[in-house]
Amino acid sequence: MFERYNEKARRVIFFARYEASRYGSSYIESEHLLLGLIREDKALAIRFLPPHSWAESIRNEIESRITIGKRIPTSVEVPISQECKRILSYAIEEAERLGHKHVSTEHLLLAILREEKCLAAEILQKRGVRLSTSHEWATHCSLGLGADAIREVAATMAEAWNRDDTKALSVLFAEDAEFIDVHGSFWKGRKNIEKALTTIHSSSYRGSKIKSTSTEIRFVRPDV
Template identity: 45%
Template sequence: MFDRYTEKARRTIFFGRFAASEHGAVQIEAEHLLLGLVKEGLERGLQFPEGAVESIRRAIVAERPAGQNRTGTSVDMMLSKDARKVLEMADQEREAMGDKELHQGHLLLGFLLVPGCLAAQALQKVGYELEPLRAEVRAVTDRGLPPE
């Protein structure tokens, strides 16, 4: 499933799984994937607005505080419906842009394309909008900046 993902995009998913475990979740939610993206950091050519990382973390923790019981990292966890939709939308963006690999810019777009999820709301609170972000991701791809 993740064979077209860049290494940093794969690590984002891994850190999302870890965030779900830390929160005691029974499945990986879209907001856990966003926490994974925040932890991994964006690929070259993209950056979070100043102060966005902490704002995103605070917004997610305010809505989904960490649970008392952490889920073991060896336990298999499914992706929630919203998390699956984020990845699906990210892949559609990758395909529409003609990119061979799915990178973190596509993931950011995927979050925004699932507007009801907490991850999208957190990104919108820090100023992300779909069309300007889409243009920025295309510009990075068009400049030929390889993902790190």
């Protein structure tokens, strides 16, 4: 099953095994998978969970709802529950649905939410994480609207600017885009933006250079 899982997804399973052992569980359950997911991909968790719902509160709720047993040595193999096996299978289905070759952390999140009655899904739903919204976000990313694609657009814009290619610059704007330059001049619509760019790149900004740098991209909600 795990041959299609990428390194991050496999580490989630590793951490889930650790969490199950830590709580003395006879099986790896959905809640252990959720804790492993949060541990491995904090950026994904922050994107979906509001600040007050961060890792500590999730762990506290899990501990209040499970029976904590004697810690199991990590050398002892802890099997995966049937519920968790379904989640892992759903993750493969989610990757296939999005046209992704490998299973990663976002597919595991979607898979947990699909197993609606499991403890992990209940905890996420309680904090406002819904399968429909998460599906929308994952679809946006698969269409090239994720963080890496945003950086690529910024880099492409810088390259077009540096060679005074106003046509290539303008196609990066939406049809109804609004553009304000450094002097406060305003243009609306791609055609008007192209005209403005052509004007400035044939005069004062001709031959000017810009550089695209990015320190962090943060989604204010799953699809924005």
